[in-house]
Amino acid sequence: MLNGTLTQASAEMVSSVQHGLAIVQAKRWGGGAGILWSEDGLVLTNNHVLGRRSPQVTLFDDRSFKAEVIATDPEVDLALLRIDADALPAIAIADSTELRVGEMAFAIGHPWGQRGYVTGGIISHLSSAQTRGRRGVVPIIRTDAALAPGNSGGPLVNASGEVIGINTMIVGGDQGVAIPSAVAVDFVSNVMGQEYSPAPSEESMEQEPLI
Amino acid sequence: MADNTLAKLSASMADAVEKAGAATVLVNARKRMPATGIAYDAEHILTADHVVQRDEDIKVILADGTELSATVAGRDPGSDLALLKLEKAEATPAETIEGKGRIGQIAIALGRPTSEGVQASFGIVSAQGGPVRTRRGGLLEGHIRTDAIPYPGFSGGPLIDADGKVIGINTSGLGMGNSLAIPADVAWRVAANLKEHGSVKRGFLGVRSQLVEVPADAQKALGREQDSGLLVVGVEDGSPAAEGGLMVSDIIVGLAGEMVDDHDSLMAGLSGEVVGKPTELNVLRGGKPENVTVTVVERKEPKRRHGRRRRAMWRGRRHHGGIDFSHRGSHGPHSAFRFHGKGKRGRHGKAHFWVEHLDDEDTDE
Numbered sequence: 377m378l379n380g381t382l383t384q385a386s387a388e389m390v391s392s393v394q395h396g397l398a399i400v401q402a403k404r405w406g407g408g409a410g411i412l413w414s415e416d417g418l419v420l421t422n423n424h425v426l427g428r429r430s431p432q433v434t435l436f437d438d439r440s441f442k443a444e445v446i447a448t449d450p451e452v453d454l455a456l457l458r459i460d461a462d463a464l465p466a467i468a469i470a471d472s473t474e475l476r477v478g479e480m481a482f483a484i485g486h487p488w489g490q491r492g493y494v495t496g497g498i499i500s501h502l503s504s505a506q507t508r509g510r511r512g513v514v515p516i517i518r519t520d521a522a523l524a525p526g527n528s529g530g531p532l533v534n535a536s537g538e539v540i541g542i543n544t545m546i547v548g549g550d551q552g553v554a555i556p557s558a559v560a561v562d563f564v565s566n567v568m569g570q571e572y573s574p575a576p577s578e579e580s581m582e583q584e585p586l587i
Numbered sequence: 588m589a590d591n592t593l594a595k596l597s598a599s600m601a602d603a604v605e606k607a608g609a610a611t612v613l614v615n616a617r618k619r620m621p622a623t624g625i626a627y628d629a630e631h632i633l634t635a636d637h638v639v640q641r642d643e644d645i646k647v648i649l650a651d652g653t654e655l656s657a658t659v660a661g662r663d664p665g666s667d668l669a670l671l672k673l674e675k676a677e678a679t680p681a682e683t684i685e686g687k688g689r690i691g692q693i694a695i696a697l698g699r700p701t702s703e704g705v706q707a708s709f710g711i712v713s714a715q716g717g718p719v720r721t722r723r724g725g726l727l728e729g730h731i732r733t734d735a736i737p738y739p740g741f742s743g744g745p746l747i748d749a750d751g752k753v754i755g756i757n758t759s760g761l762g763m764g765n766s767l768a769i770p771a772d773v774a775w776r777v778a779a780n781l782k783e784h785g786s787v788k789r790g791f792l793g794v795r796s797q798l799v800e801v802p803a804d805a806q807k808a809l810g811r812e813q814d815s816g817l818l819v820v821g822v823e824d825g826s827p828a829a830e831g832g833l834m835v836s837d838i839i840v841g842l843a844g845e846m847v848d849d850h851d852s853l854m855a856g857l858s859g860e861v862v863g864k865p866t867e868l869n870v871l872r873g874g875k876p877e878n879v880t881v882t883v884v885e886r887k888e889p890k891r892r893h894g895r896r897r898r899a900m901w902r903g904r905r906h907h908g909g910i911d912f913s914h915r916g917s918h919g920p921h922s923a924f925r926f927h928g929k930g931k932r933g934r935h936g937k938a939h940f941w942v943e944h945l946d947d948e949d950t951d952e
Binding site: 497518548550 | 603
């Protein structure tokens with residue numbers, strides 16, 4: 377028996393990710409999720425979460441900010457926002473090109489308005505989708521973790537609590553589609569320049585040579 | 588968090604998918620969506636019978652992308668299994684679990700309906716059951732139910748455990764509106780029969796029977812505890828039962844040394860080796876045990892019914908955000924609707940899809 381270590385590990389992982397989760401509201405009804413992308417106020421979400429109003433971003437600690445839309449990319453359904461805050465608990469980003477089918481995946485968001493709701497599953501399929509823009513084809517992650525309206529823009533994380541994708545849509549009622557973190561990293565660095573590389577994951581910090 | 592138990596479990600699940608995925612192949616033997624198969628040995632692919640809709644021009648794509656043509660080595664519609672023979676023995680055989688699966692154990696359903704790599708869904712073994720009668724007229728010695736989602740095209744693919752060993756073969760073609768898995772031991776036994784004989788023999792006795800209690804004194808006379816047996820209420824003329832001298836009012840309590848205490852145990856006993864051979868039938872006649880020798884003949888499989896289709900046009904959005912998404916998914920695991928095909932893009936970014944209303948006799952996975 378594992379004596380509860382597995383339960384403890386998953387509970388710790390989830391609570392660490394929940395702090396990096398935001399609520400993004402930009403329409404009269406409903407709202408999506410957002411990912412605290414950098415400590416100094418960048419928030420990543422889905423483009424379709426945005427509406428006519430300027431987006432309101434609510435953090436896990438209930439602080440609420442009017443956000444500025446820095447860039448949107450409808451082709452991959454991503455949007456980058458900035459809020460006037462610092463020392464934010466940004467979520468670590470994993471390299472989605474290293475993903476394998478069968479790995480665990482957890483979706484965190486606000487499905488049907490339930491705040492910080494977690495659903496679990498695995499990476500079901502690593503495939504690609506046609507787009508109408510210049511990219512032509514983008515890689516997508518499919519997962520069997522249950523998604524619902526309100527998960528949009530929220531993180532799909534791996535077993536270590538690192539973002540592997542941005543939950544974007546539901547196919548056939550029972551399959552979730554996420555935009556891989558590599559596409560998001562690419563989008564953010566195109567917009568912001570290279571200085572906004574993703575927050576280093578704990579794993580990569582451990583691999584730093586000790587001086 | 589590098590040595591977190593959850594991350595270790597996650598990695599071992601990906602390992603399991605990789606290992607079993609090597610034996611999971613694409614089977615293209617029907618119109619529309621291809622399905623999945625699993626390598627029984629280097630030369631044979633086990634798949635679901637209902638996804639093999641043609642006997643010629645069958646293509647199998649292995650995990651490494653090698654495309655091979657295949658022929659049908661045998662079919663068993665009763666258990667919805669078919670065995671394909673590859674033109675070259677290049678497949679990586681799958682490994683099966685020892686014995687039965689356990690309720691609650693991790694179960695991952697695998698499929699390879701596209702050439703974009705293996706697909707998986709996660710769940711547990713939800714239930715295991717004894718014999719079930721399938722709507723195709725057969726009897727399955729056991730079945731497994733899982734909550735892993737059977738995505739379109741997963742039929743014929745494996746349900747694996749956390750070590751990548753096959754627990755069962757997934758199929759949605761056995762009716763009952765649900766998808767279930769055929770236990771690996773049952774499936775592999777069927778496959779061995781198909782490889783050798785090209786079919787699985789199911790016996791025919793020619794009796795109508797009714798489940799009755801076996802009285803205590805008759806149990807004493809039998810020398811074993813057996814609460815129930817099958818009362819013969821009709822014997823078909825010229826059938827093995829009539830020729831063996833079985834009479835109305837006999838109570839069948841055993842076949843070939845095995846206890847018969849319900850219809851399913853008689854059906855199970857009548858398949859396989861007993862067909863065509865003189866077999867001892869254990870009956871109670873006037874409360875006393877007697878043996879009747881019958882020669883069980885082969886049962887003729889009922890004809891396959893193809894479902895009627897009603898077609899309707901459905902207009903739906905194909906675009907979401909900027910992604911042009913060609914639906915090939917189902918409306919849900921238990922829906923009677925199936926979308927398929929890439930529609931032509933119309934005005935306003937809308938696409939046309941054919942929606943088929945399928946009889947559950949002809950589920951499309």
